[in-house]
Amino acid sequence: xxxxxxxxxxxxxxxxxxxxxxxxxxxxxxxxxxxxxxxxxxxxxxxxxxxxxxxxxxxxxxxxxxxxxxxxxxxxxxxxxxxxxxxxxxxxxxxxxxxxxxxxxxxxxxxxxxxxxxxxxxxxxxxxxxxxxxxxxxxxxxxxxxxxxxxxxxxxxxxxxxxxxxxxxxxxxxxxxxxxxxxxxxxxxxxxxxxxxxxxxxxxxxxxxxxxxxxxxxxxxxxxxxxxxxxxxxxxxxxxxxxxxxxxxxxxxxxxxxxxxxxxxxxxxxxxxxxxxxxxxxxxxxxxxxxxxxxxxxxxxxxxxxxxxxxxxxxxxxxxxxxxxxxxxxxxxxxxxxxxxxxxxxxxxxxxxxxxxxxxx
Amino acid sequence: xxxxxxxxxxxxxxxxxxxxxxxxxxxxxxxxxxxxxxxxxxxxxxxxxxxxxxxxxxxxxxxxxxxxxxxxxxxxxxxxxxxxxxxxxxxxxxxxxxxxxxxxxxxxxxxxxxxxxxxxxxxxxxxxxxxxxxxxxxxxxxxxxxxxxxxxxxxxxxxxxxxxxxxxxxxxxxxxxxxxxxxxxxxxxxxxxxxxxxxxxxxxxxxxxxxxxxxxxxxxxxxxxxxxxxxxxxxxxxxxxxxxxxxxxxxxxxxxxxxxxxxxxxxxxxxxxxxxxxxxxxxxxxxxxxxxxxxxxxxxxxxxxxxxxxxxxxxxxxxxxxxxxxxxxxxxxxxxxxxxxxxxxxxxxxxxxxxxxxxxxxxxxx
Numbered sequence: 145x146x147x148x149x150x151x152x153x154x155x156x157x158x159x160x161x162x163x164x165x166x167x168x169x170x171x172x173x174x175x176x177x178x179x180x181x182x183x184x185x186x187x188x189x190x191x192x193x194x195x196x197x198x199x200x201x202x203x204x205x206x207x208x209x210x211x212x213x214x215x216x217x218x219x220x221x222x223x224x225x226x227x228x229x230x231x232x233x234x235x236x237x238x239x240x241x242x243x244x245x246x247x248x249x250x251x252x253x254x255x256x257x258x259x260x261x262x263x264x265x266x267x268x269x270x271x272x273x274x275x276x277x278x279x280x281x282x283x284x285x286x287x288x289x290x291x292x293x294x295x296x297x298x299x300x301x302x303x304x305x306x307x308x309x310x311x312x313x314x315x316x317x318x319x320x321x322x323x324x325x326x327x328x329x330x331x332x333x334x335x336x337x338x339x340x341x342x343x344x345x346x347x348x349x350x351x352x353x354x355x356x357x358x359x360x361x362x363x364x365x366x367x368x369x370x371x372x373x374x375x376x377x378x379x380x381x382x383x384x385x386x387x388x389x390x391x392x393x394x395x396x397x398x399x400x401x402x403x404x405x406x407x408x409x410x411x412x413x414x415x416x417x418x419x420x421x422x423x424x425x426x427x428x429x430x431x432x433x434x435x436x437x438x439x440x441x442x443x444x445x446x447x448x449x450x451x452x453x454x455x456x457x458x459x460x461x462x463x464x465x466x467x468x469x470x471x472x473x474x475x476x477x478x479x480x481x482x483x484x485x486x487x488x489x490x491x492x493x494x495x496x497x498x499x500x501x502x503x504x505x
Numbered sequence: 506x507x508x509x510x511x512x513x514x515x516x517x518x519x520x521x522x523x524x525x526x527x528x529x530x531x532x533x534x535x536x537x538x539x540x541x542x543x544x545x546x547x548x549x550x551x552x553x554x555x556x557x558x559x560x561x562x563x564x565x566x567x568x569x570x571x572x573x574x575x576x577x578x579x580x581x582x583x584x585x586x587x588x589x590x591x592x593x594x595x596x597x598x599x600x601x602x603x604x605x606x607x608x609x610x611x612x613x614x615x616x617x618x619x620x621x622x623x624x625x626x627x628x629x630x631x632x633x634x635x636x637x638x639x640x641x642x643x644x645x646x647x648x649x650x651x652x653x654x655x656x657x658x659x660x661x662x663x664x665x666x667x668x669x670x671x672x673x674x675x676x677x678x679x680x681x682x683x684x685x686x687x688x689x690x691x692x693x694x695x696x697x698x699x700x701x702x703x704x705x706x707x708x709x710x711x712x713x714x715x716x717x718x719x720x721x722x723x724x725x726x727x728x729x730x731x732x733x734x735x736x737x738x739x740x741x742x743x744x745x746x747x748x749x750x751x752x753x754x755x756x757x758x759x760x761x762x763x764x765x766x767x768x769x770x771x772x773x774x775x776x777x778x779x780x781x782x783x784x785x786x787x788x789x790x791x792x793x794x795x796x797x798x799x800x801x802x803x804x805x806x807x808x809x810x811x812x813x814x815x816x817x818x819x820x821x822x823x824x825x826x827x828x829x830x831x832x833x834x835x836x837x838x839x840x841x842x843x844x845x846x847x848x849x850x851x852x853x854x855x856x857x858x859x860x861x862x863x864x865x866x867x868x869x870x871x
Contacts (some may be wrong), residue, residue: 173612183843208860414515429621430596487518487727489550491863 220255237283237365255317267306348435367440411471512726540567705760
């Protein structure tokens with residue numbers, strides 16, 4: 145350790161005492177980051193929900209979807225709540241997300257989604273015309289995805305106790321025999337494929353948030369991916385993992401998979417498909433596109449022998465036309481994601497803590 | 506909208522790296538002043554490409570990191586006031602004060618909002634005439650003009666429910682303070698390009714002369730930083746110590762005159778406390794007499810809040826380049842971006858946070 149410095153000439157500067165803060169204690173109340181899909185969200189599940197549920201938590205993960213065995217068959221079951229603001233954004237709305245988000249969670253287990261429930265929590269004073277537009281969008285998205293809306297619920301909360309419209313959907317899908325797609329199956333040597341441009345949805349939503357209107361042509365990529373998944377499975381390839389990188393972006397998904405499978409993940413920044421508009425918006429805001437949400441993209445981990453035919457099937461599908469390999473699973477640094485930078489250096493791609501914060505300058 | 510992809514070109518970067526290797530014959534320690542430069546160096550792995558002889562010392566130019574604890578506590582006090590809309594740049598929200606951060610104030614019912622331009626806060630004041638709207642005006646000369654514009658406009662438009670919590674600091678006095686330190690190892694500076702966009706370059710030739718150090722005005726993209734390093738190494742190898750502008754596409758010698766006029770009108774130079782370092786004389790700005798009515802510290806009577814800082818971490822030594830972040834025993838253990846013990850771990854532009862986010866792999870291995 146260096147010697148303490150004498151005070152500087154003419155003043156009492158003390159660089160050795162360059163400290164700032166008292167430690168940030170664990171928050172006694174919910175902060176926004178608990179809903180960000182990063183480390184804080186995970187800790188809430190691990191330390192609050194799972195202990196409280198005890199034996200009732202059948203699946204110790206409470207992940208995006210669960211596989212349930214029923215009468216000799218297997219069902220995939222998933223639920224998700226949608227709280228996006230604004231309700232309508234370039235390329236989509238909360239209605240699209242409520243269908244496609246839950247459909248995709250089911251599809252990422254390799255299952256074929258069949259039915260959805262829809263539950264609305266509506267704030268007193270919400271205009272019927274606006275609610276109607278949300279319902280129209282939700283119905284259109286379900287028709288496009290070929291999925292039935294079979295049960296629903298409506299609740300109204302006092303003015304000021306909600307934020308316009310919240311939507312919850314739950315869905316059920318069926319799983320074909322032999323399909324086993326889950327994060328734990330990622331293996332050393334696997335090739336990592338992304339189905340197309342990343343960061344698009346998050347930038348589209350940010351571009352119309354209060355105080356952040358900036359001119360961009362980016363439109364949300366919200367889309368149902370079960371058709372793409374079916375085509376990938378139909379190739380006969382052994383697909384180890386599928387994941388839709390929503391909240392927390394590609395970085396969060398890769399970290400979760402690396403930890404679940406205890407493998408290292410190495411991605412090549414130069415191979416990441418990031419549209420110029422997303423790059424520009426993130427550059428201006430000081431955000432990293434790897435952490436920005438996607439709503440119509442998937443990550444696939446497949447053995448390298450199968451990569452070509454999976455890619456070919458993806459390229460033939462409208463939602464996988466720009467699919468490409470972005471990295472591999474390696475046996476070094478298990479549980480960690482490392483990126484090779486454009487200049488040839490390396491950096492760790494960490495699990496985001498909560499929400500990304502725009503930098504000051 | 507167009508960002509700066511051209512300045513990350515790997516082929517051009519390699520040429521600059523090769524040239525730096527060619528001209529370097531002996532060890533040199535240079536400081537990049539600005540936290541944005543630190544972030545870029547670590548984010549792109551630039552330091553991994555440099556000759557072993559070149560050591561980058563990460564400077565104090567992160568506005569989030571240098572904002573003193575008592576100013577954070579004053580912000581928390583103002584943000585907790587009923588009826589206040591407290592506006593801030595995003596990365597200030599996670600900076601811990603002595604008992605909470607702005608996220609926690611928000612969680613407890615405070616109206617804390619992230620804005621991207623200070624003028625958005627002024628618009629909020631116009632739209633909410635029955636509320637007090639406060640903007641947390643922190644940062645260096647870079648952010649100061651836009652912050653100054655808010656009170657200039659507020660006065661012009663007669664917006665009474667707006668105020669500015671000012672914690673502005675200045676770069677050249679901090680560079681002098683670093684050079685005055687008896688254990689200073691800095692042999693050259695990459696000066697903060699965006700500070701110079703506003704202020705011009707005239708403040709630096711006297712410093713280069715007085716302390717016999719090259720000062721190269723440098724940008725933030727990978728090619729900018731490599732060019733700044735290259736020019737600094739060449740000066741050091743040739744025994745020169747001059748101010749050089751390696752960022753001329755953004756920095757005119759005179760800087761931004763209208764911005765300077767506004768700064769002169771709205772602010773006056775004052776002593777400022779730097780987090781953990783202490784008070785550096787004449788190293789910051791406060792609102793000038795003409796605009797004193799917009800001073801949030803006066804309006805909310807928080808000037809009496811004085812918080813002593815505990816001496817737990819070694820970021821003072823990190824700041825001077827006496828140790829690297831991971832050489833601190835608390836690094837990555839007690840001290841993480843989640844639970845920062847020191848200023849340099851708070852913002853993603855702080856040296857410790859940048860090391861933690863991007864460099865843990867090799868540090869774990871070492």
